[in-house]
Every structure is written in structure tokens, then in C-alpha cells.
Amino acid sequence: MDRTAKEDTGVKQQILRRIYLFSGIGEADLSTLARMAVKKTFPRQATIFSEGKEAQGFYLLITGQIKMVKSSLEGKEYIIRLVGPGESFAEAAVFGEIPYPATAIALEDCLTLFFPKGPFLQHLAASPALARNMLATLSRLMFHLTKQLEDLSLKEVSARLARYILERCQHTHGEIAAGLQCELPTTKTQLAAYLGTISETLSRTLSRFKSLGLIEVDKGKITIVDPVALHKMAQGNKS
Amino acid sequence: MDRTAKEDTGVKQQILRRIYLFSGIGEADLSTLARMAVKKTFPRQATIFSEGKEAQGFYLLITGQIKMVKSSLEGKEYIIRLVGPGESFAEAAVFGEIPYPATAIALEDCLTLFFPKGPFLQHLAASPALARNMLATLSRLMFHLTKQLEDLSLKEVSARLARYILERCQHTHGEIAAGLQCELPTTKTQLAAYLGTISETLSRTLSRFKSLGLIEVDKGKITIVDPVALHKMAQGNKS
DNA sequence: CGGCCTGTTGATGCGACTCAATTCAGGTGG
DNA sequence: CCACCTGAATTGAGTCGCATCAACAGGCCG
Structure with missing residues (x-):
């Protein structure tokens, strides 16, 4: 039991090492992150979280594909973002004291790692490199969002x-x-x-x-x- | 000369203390930030920076109002964001190795503090609280952007x-x-x-x-x- | 006073959404 | 193995929201 948990953490650490968000992060930090990460799987069509709900943490997509959508009352929907393997999603909700800004739905069977808000924020304070990576990730997402705004409006x-x-x-x-x-x-x-x-x-x-x-x-x-x-x-x- | 510079830094520090982005930051850090901040003024209608240009740093608006716009070839424009006193703008461009995502134009005569990219990033690594505030700021901006996307599309x-x-x-x-x-x-x-x-x-x-x-x-x-x-x-x- | 900018109101046209009918592909079960 | 069903994709006809173009009124300033 204890041993399998340890092996599991090792596997997760292996995965994290390849993710952009964690590039340049030391092994000790990676290990901490791997320990806090919770494996979560979702079948095709499953709702991972819903818009407006309080954010408990953010996700890292390992395999599969998910969409982040806004939907109107009559069921028409707009896909804000398509997320592929190696990308994180719902990061912003963790930092801003804001609810999930959109609904996440699995387009295929998905494997994710979930990082609970509390432990992650705590660790973030101790790892400037991680904070820096996160800022870069958010910045690039924002860049993409502004491009979409330009497209839709003009x-x-x-x-x-x-x-x-x-x-x-x-x-x-x-x-x-x-x-x-x-x-x-x-x-x-x-x-x-x-x-x-x-x-x-x-x-x-x-x-x-x-x-x-x-x-x-x-x-x-x-x-x-x-x-x-x-x-x-x-x-x-x-x- | 030296004395006026020192007084100037003191004044800037006074200003920074009231800004949300710097809440909870110690006086020593504030002082460092105040020293690196460059006062820049812009007359009404002036272009502060243009979309696509390499980002040199970000701005904090002290007085006045600015708009961040995307514009089409025929001159039609979409205002991504209106910025008022106390708000920062172009933060994202500093972290993501990306160019300015939009053009900033002064709607009134404006006083700003400019934070050069290099020194700011350096200081950021030493101040977890500042990093945290910055993440919160970006997150809230993203939240707002997704709302705008929803509006425009649905x-x-x-x-x-x-x-x-x-x-x-x-x-x-x-x-x-x-x-x-x-x-x-x-x-x-x-x-x-x-x-x-x-x-x-x-x-x-x-x-x-x-x-x-x-x-x-x-x-x-x-x-x-x-x-x-x-x-x-x-x-x-x-x- | 005459120009300029902002705002209002009307007529018109175009892009895109809606609704509906049909075809097609994939998966299921008899 | 084929008939069946379901969801996706395509195509046509009609409608609607909104941008465009144009004319005009009001406020501000030189």
C-alpha cells in the first residue's frame, strides 16, 4: 500500500518533468508537486467542472482532449479553448479568488492530474521558478484570448x-x-x-x-x- | 539633484503603497520598486505603445484614463479594456515573451509609472507576495476577457x-x-x-x-x- | 460666425443564424 | 450480414440583427 503510493508518486513525477509549466523546477519541488497531485479520470462527455462553481484547484491534462465552453440558455455554446495533453486548465481560477469562468467537458476519455488549491498556493510561495512559469502560462493564454476577441469583434x-x-x-x-x-x-x-x-x-x-x-x-x-x-x-x- | 531624486522615490513609494498590485508588500520591496519605476506622462490621444511591438516593460496608471484597442485596417476599433487610475496594463507582455497584444492610447492626459521588464522580473523572483499579487491580477483580467468572449459570441x-x-x-x-x-x-x-x-x-x-x-x-x-x-x-x- | 466633433435618426444591404429536408457514416442488434 | 438508428454534415429558403451610408441637429471652440 505504502509502497504502491510511493511508486505512484514517482510515476507522476516522471510525467511532471516533461510539462512546460514545470520546466526548470528542481527535483525536490517536483516531488512535492507529484505528491499533492491527484489522478482523476473522466469518460468522454463528462463534465469536469461547471462555470460559476467555486474553484478547488486546477488540472493538468495528461491524455485526451477537453473543451472549455460558455453556453447560452438555449444550448448554443462557444468554445473558449481546446486543451490538449500537457496543457493545464483552470489555473486562473486558483489565483484570483474567482469561480471557474467556464465549463470543462471531456471530448475523449481523459486522464488528468488535479492540483488542490491550498497546497499548491502554499508551495508556489516557496518556488519563484514555478511562479514565473505560471505567469508565463497565464500571459500566453491572455494573449490568445485577446486574439479571439479581435477575431470576434472585427x-x-x-x-x-x-x-x-x-x-x-x-x-x-x-x-x-x-x-x-x-x-x-x-x-x-x-x-x-x-x-x-x-x-x-x-x-x-x-x-x-x-x-x-x-x-x-x-x-x-x-x-x-x-x-x-x-x-x-x-x-x-x-x- | 541627488536629494530631489530621493524625494522623488519617496513620493513614488507613497503612491505604490496604495495600489492593489502591491498590497502586502514590505517597505523595503516597495522602495526597490519605487526606485526602478520611471515616471512617464502622455498627452491626450497619445499612443503609449503599439500592438505587435516588443514589450519593454509594463505601466501603472496613476491619473487619467487609457484604452487598449485592437483596430482593423479600415480604422474600426474594438476596445479590449478601459484602464483607470490605480490599474496596471501590459503586464502580460512582460512575462510571456510576447509582443504587446494591443495598442494603448491615452484618452486624457495621463501620468504613469513605467516598470522596465528586466529589473522588475529580477525583483519578482525575490518577492513571492508580489508574484502572488501579479497572478491574482492576471487571473482577474482573464476572467474578464472570457466574459467578453461570451458576450461577443453568444x-x-x-x-x-x-x-x-x-x-x-x-x-x-x-x-x-x-x-x-x-x-x-x-x-x-x-x-x-x-x-x-x-x-x-x-x-x-x-x-x-x-x-x-x-x-x-x-x-x-x-x-x-x-x-x-x-x-x-x-x-x-x-x- | 463657421468649422469640427459627437450624437441622433432614417433607409438600405449584407452576413450569418434559423428552420427544415436530405444524405451520409458509424455503430448496434436481430 | 443486413436493416436500423443515431448523430454529423450538407444544402436550400427565409429572416433578422446590425453595419453601412447619408443627412442632420446640437455643443464647443477658435
Whole structure:
């Protein structure tokens, strides 16, 4: 019993070592963090936490994919963020004395590590490097949020989609060029919610891009045909 | 010369003591911060920094008001955030190795304290309390950004305006009730940009609210008449 | 007084959401 | 192995919110 717990902590420490958030953190600190981390699994479709609820701690996604959503009364939803393995989520709720700002839902079966608020904050005070990493993480999230605000307020759907495709390509291949292929996350309905629109509009926009010779669509994959025109499309604004 | 510099630092330290970001910070640390802070003034309409430029540090607004904006090619702009006295801005750019995410423009003559990136980061590593405050500040900003995203993606203009009025009232009087009055920031054109719309639409929406008996409008001031209906309006979504 | 900026009001057009019908793919059970 | 069911994707027609364009009124200042 005691021995398996110790082994378990060791495994968790191994995992933490590879996470960006904990880069540059000493082994002793990692060990402390590994001990406080609680393994939590969630099946597909499960709600991990709900908007407005008091924050108990934050999560680190190990495997699977989750979405953070805001939803309206009639069930329409906007996906604030898609979270992949190695990323943390709900960090902000831990520091600001604020409730969870959105609802987290598992898109696939997920394995997470949960860091309880109290112990984590206590440890944070003793680890400037961790605080620094956390600040960097939050800053980059904020940067992304402001980009989304810009998109929603100033750009139309076609520009948002074009930018998304380019970003996805950049993220996957490290460059943007004709012929490169990238795949869409989960379903198109999800992507539509992420782009702040609905599946019908996304479908129409994709087929318009196709007929304009910007992209090729095959199943869940998109091949870039005309990167230059796509880039110009991404700049376009509501004018 | 040396003496005036010392007095100057003392004055700055006095100021810092009252700022939320530095609450709970010891006098020695405050003194260090006061010494590194550079007084910078900006006339009305001045650009403090521009989106995309490399971040040199962040600012603390002492007097005046500034707006952080994203603008499109044709000159239409969206105000991400209005900053008042006592608030810091551009903090995130300092931690994330990212450029300034938006452009900062003075709406009035402004006095600011500028904290250069290097010295501030160095000091941050030695002050867990400061790091903690900074995390709390960023978290609350993020919370606000996600609310804005929700508004833009799921709500229509009338709901956004209703929520804004209620928030303003809450912020000014600490409660929401019929008869309470709150004032609008700068011009209505600015407010429109903050709500993600344009002045014409804002004007129409305000007069509709008035004819519905929700509010009274007088010059730059708004008086709440029907808080319940206003609250219901704020929930409304695009359906 | 004449310019300028802000705000208001009307007419028009466009983008995108809604609703509805249909097709398609995947998984299940008989 | 095929019929069936469910959820996703597509396509068309209609509607609506809101941006655009344009004209005009009021306040402020040189």
C-alpha cells in the first residue's frame, strides 16, 4: 500500500518533468508537486467542472482532449479553448479568488492530474521558478484570448476560418506552404463553436473556400492550395 | 539633484503603497520598486505603445484614463479594456515573451509609472507576495476577457449594453437598484467600441431601452428605472 | 460666425443564424 | 450480414440583427 503510493508518486513525477509549466523546477519541488497531485479520470462527455462553481484547484491534462465552453440558455455554446495533453486548465481560477469562468467537458476519455488549491498556493510561495512559469502560462493564454476577441469583434467568419487553418498548419508542420495538410479537431460542429459560428455556416464557408481554390477538403482533413490567398482572407475584416 | 531624486522615490513609494498590485508588500520591496519605476506622462490621444511591438516593460496608471484597442485596417476599433487610475496594463507582455497584444492610447492626459521588464522580473523572483499579487491580477483580467468572449459570441448588443449598465452601477454604488445613476466613460462612440458595436447602434439601443422604460438617459448619465427587466435583458442571448 | 466633433435618426444591404429536408457514416442488434 | 438508428454534415429558403451610408441637429471652440 505504502509502497504502491510511493511508486505512484514517482510515476507522476516522471510525467511532471516533461510539462512546460514545470520546466526548470528542481527535483525536490517536483516531488512535492507529484505528491499533492491527484489522478482523476473522466469518460468522454463528462463534465469536469461547471462555470460559476467555486474553484478547488486546477488540472493538468495528461491524455485526451477537453473543451472549455460558455453556453447560452438555449444550448448554443462557444468554445473558449481546446486543451490538449500537457496543457493545464483552470489555473486562473486558483489565483484570483474567482469561480471557474467556464465549463470543462471531456471530448475523449481523459486522464488528468488535479492540483488542490491550498497546497499548491502554499508551495508556489516557496518556488519563484514555478511562479514565473505560471505567469508565463497565464500571459500566453491572455494573449490568445485577446486574439479571439479581435477575431470576434472585427473579423467575419471567413477570416476566422482562414486564420484557423493557417495556425493549425503552422502548428503541425512548423511552416505554411501549398500542399500541406492539417486535420480538424473532433467534429466540425465543435470547430464551428470554437470559431464562434454554427456548423451550417462553417460548412458553407468551407465549400466556398474550396470553390475559390484556396483549399481541398477530404474527410476531416484540409489541404492548403493557395496559402497567399488564404493569408489575405485571414486579414479581411467586416468593413 | 541627488536629494530631489530621493524625494522623488519617496513620493513614488507613497503612491505604490496604495495600489492593489502591491498590497502586502514590505517597505523595503516597495522602495526597490519605487526606485526602478520611471515616471512617464502622455498627452491626450497619445499612443503609449503599439500592438505587435516588443514589450519593454509594463505601466501603472496613476491619473487619467487609457484604452487598449485592437483596430482593423479600415480604422474600426474594438476596445479590449478601459484602464483607470490605480490599474496596471501590459503586464502580460512582460512575462510571456510576447509582443504587446494591443495598442494603448491615452484618452486624457495621463501620468504613469513605467516598470522596465528586466529589473522588475529580477525583483519578482525575490518577492513571492508580489508574484502572488501579479497572478491574482492576471487571473482577474482573464476572467474578464472570457466574459467578453461570451458576450461577443453568444449575446446581442442589447444584452451587452444591459450588462454593462448593471456592472457600472454595481461598481459605482455597490448595489443595483431603481433610481441609481451611473455615468458613461468618455464618449458614446468609445462605449460602442467597447461593446463591440458602433455608435449608431448604441444610440438606437439606448433609446429603445428608454422607450421600454428600462432606463432614463440624461446627458452622459444613465438612471436605472427597472433593474429586474434590465437584468433579464442582460441574460438574453442570440437565440 | 463657421468649422469640427459627437450624437441622433432614417433607409438600405449584407452576413450569418434559423428552420427544415436530405444524405451520409458509424455503430448496434436481430 | 443486413436493416436500423443515431448523430454529423450538407444544402436550400427565409429572416433578422446590425453595419453601412447619408443627412442632420446640437455643443464647443477658435
